[in-house]
Amino acid sequence: MRTVLSSTFNILRASGLTTVFGNPGSNELPFIGNLPNDFSYVMGLNEAVVVGIADGYAQASGGPALVNLHSAAGTGNAMGALTNAWYAHSPLVITSGQQVREHMGGEAMLSNVAATTLPQPLVKLALEPALPADVPRSMAQAVHSAMLHPRGPVYVSIPYDDWDRELDTEVQARRVRQGGGLPAGDLDEIAARLSTSERPVLVLGGDVDAAQANALAVRLADRAGLPVWIAPSPYRCPFPTRHPRFQGVLPASMRGVSAALAGHDLILVVGAPVFRYHQYEPGPLLPDGASLVHITSDPGEAARAWSGDAFVGDVPGTLDGLLRRLPEKQAPAPVPRPRQVLSSGPERVFETLNQVAPESAIYVTESTSTADAFWTTIDISAQGGFYFPAAGGLGFGLPAALGVQLAQPERKVIAVIGDGAANFAIPALWTAARYDIPVTYLILQNNAYGALRGFADLMDIQHPPGLDVSGIDFCSIAEGYGVRAERAEAGPHLADVLKPAMDADAPSVIVIPT
Structure with missing residues (x-):
């Protein structure tokens, strides 16, 4: 018998989502209580812990992670952890148990009222299928949405009486691939600006590491003779900390960034916001005489940046395209940073x-x-x-x-x-x-x-x-x-x-x- 539950398990299995990170609640029992033998369940003692484990798993694996939360209360418990997942671009597929459909209108105990509004704005997409037959398709949409750049959490609220409903049609598992490399003209422009700059500098963010592009960043820094900073408040490490070109982590303030980058005429930022400040220390956005080029896979980061010319595209593809266009630069070997004097x-x-x-x-x-x-x-x-x-x-x-x-x-x-x-x-x-x-x-x-x-x-x-x-x-x-x-x-x-x-x-x- 083809059911919403069996069809959903097929979708999850095809997507490699056979580990469920969760904390059980009554609305979720019809889902987690019938896991196939090839699925596993990793339990946390509260929803914030559950989302934190899934966040680490998704970032370190490079793939999506499946989370099971308990209705509105469990979602609320998870919101602080969801904030970190959102800014890390972690592809979480979050399911939340909903009351049975017959009880939802009367707001029975454990109803998830306004379920698609509750997790906003910390998810890319929030769904509550209009009818049971749409649950498997909605789950597939959630998986693909979470993985498309910019990656991020997606939320699906599912009434618990949907799982045993029979289906007439099986949703087909499929692939969704994303291109998005920069066009040749944009790569030519960025390469030309790097080549004609007298004192360029490279600033890298966590999305470089997330895209498995650290080696490309090292090659670009060596090829173009670039000193390298990590963008403020880093959540991943996109460059070797003992590489002689590594300068450190930029301070998280306008004045601090501008002072650290003083003397450079071109600032190339890859895989980071421009910039994610923290402490309020107003000052110039850029050093005198400097221009900025921003490469990101996140259109939102490009649109809300404080300064610079932004190019939205695939980070590894863009780095590789620049390497193909840049000649070897005869830059003097940098002097390695001195080791920290231990005092504390x-x-x-x-x-x-x-x-x-x-x-x-x-x-x-x-x-x-x-x-x-x-x-x-x-x-x-x-x-x-x-x-x-x-x-x-x-x-x-x-x-x-x-x-x-x-x-x-x-x-x-x-x-x-x-x-x-x-x-x-x-x-x-x-x-x-x-x-x-x-x-x-x-x-x-x-x-x-x-x-x-x-x-x-x-x-x-x-x-x-x-x-x-x-x-x-x-x-x-x-x-x-x-x-x-x-x-x-x-x-x-x-x-x-x-x-x-x-x-x-x-x-x-x-x-x-x-």
């Missing part, structure tokens, strides 16, 4: 990580107050080696590390989490233990929302309340969830603790006072 606890922790972590290690970080120390100390060379909450929403790191590890089981995932951020998604440790996901968690404990101290100084706010988060025993909490934990100091013996934890085939938590 976080810097000593990161230097120890450099010593013991494998070269292919993946870092998932959510310790905002130590971001500068991280970027000036940690070596990242492999593609897909770094993840950070794209919207800055706390609660990303603990669950996202699990998703990244599930997507990249052959690589070691190290999660560096601040003690303030850890509290937002601590139940993720239950999932780590339940599925034996061998992430090594480092909780840097400074007993405060440390990043807010800097913002308080910037805003000239004296003695703000609520920054103290002392007195938390993370080792006991982790062990309560079933994860081995220990406390270690940032010093010469830290490697003796980190190395066996990284070699283990089980999750672990190491709490480090900083």
Whole structure:
């Protein structure tokens, strides 16, 4: 018998979506309670954790991830995590259980009222099929929409009495391919501007790493003799941090960006917004005498940019097209940046990580107050080696590390989490233990929302309340969830603790006072 459920499973199977990330609710039981044998279910203890795991999985795998949320309440719980997924362009296919159709008009308990409005504006598309027969087609539309550039989350609300309805027609699985490379004339123009510029500079964003284009970016920088910056507030690492052309991460303010790029006459930005500022420090948008070229796969980023000429197209194809047009440039070899002088606890922790972590290690970080120390100390060379909450929403790191590890089981995932951020998604440790996901968690404990101290100084706010988060025993909490934990100091013996934890085939938590 052909049903809505069996047809939907066929669509999901053809799309490679056989892992469901979810937290069960009554509206969802008719779907998750009948999973075929080739499907699996990864459970989180709340919806924010579920979306965080799926976000990490989608980013690290390069494909879509299937999420199952519980009606309106579950969707609301997930919205903070959905913000990070939206700005990371993560292709999430989010299903939400709806009340039976006969109850929806009367707003019975667990009705998802105005279901297609609720997740906006953090999804590309929100659907609630008008009749049961349209559920499989809507699911296929959701998968294709999530994967088309710019990628992003898509939401489908499904009444739970739809699943067992019989169908007269089977929706066909199909492929949707996207082109979108820049035309030759645009590539010629950009190449000519690079060739005639006297002091060009390259700024890279997370979409370069997401498109598996880091090697192309390195070749372009070497071919054209370009110094390289990473765009402000990076959520991925698009360039090797020990490459001699790497300059660092741009500050997230108008004044800061303009000052850092002073002296350059052409700024080529690839795979990033122009620019995603954070702290309010008004100043010139660009240095004196500079022009800007922006290459992005996101029309929205192109349209809302503060400055520059934007070209919307495929990032790898555009980089490859520029390489074909640029001659080798006889630029002097750059002087490598000096290593960071170690002075603080976080810097000593990161230097120890450099010593013991494998070269292919993946870092998932959510310790905002130590971001500068991280970027000036940690070596990242492999593609897909770094993840950070794209919207800055706390609660990303603990669950996202699990998703990244599930997507990249052959690589070691190290999660560096601040003690303030850890509290937002601590139940993720239950999932780590339940599925034996061998992430090594480092909780840097400074007993405060440390990043807010800097913002308080910037805003000239004296003695703000609520920054103290002392007195938390993370080792006991982790062990309560079933994860081995220990406390270690940032010093010469830290490697003796980190190395066996990284070699283990089980999750672990190491709490480090900083």
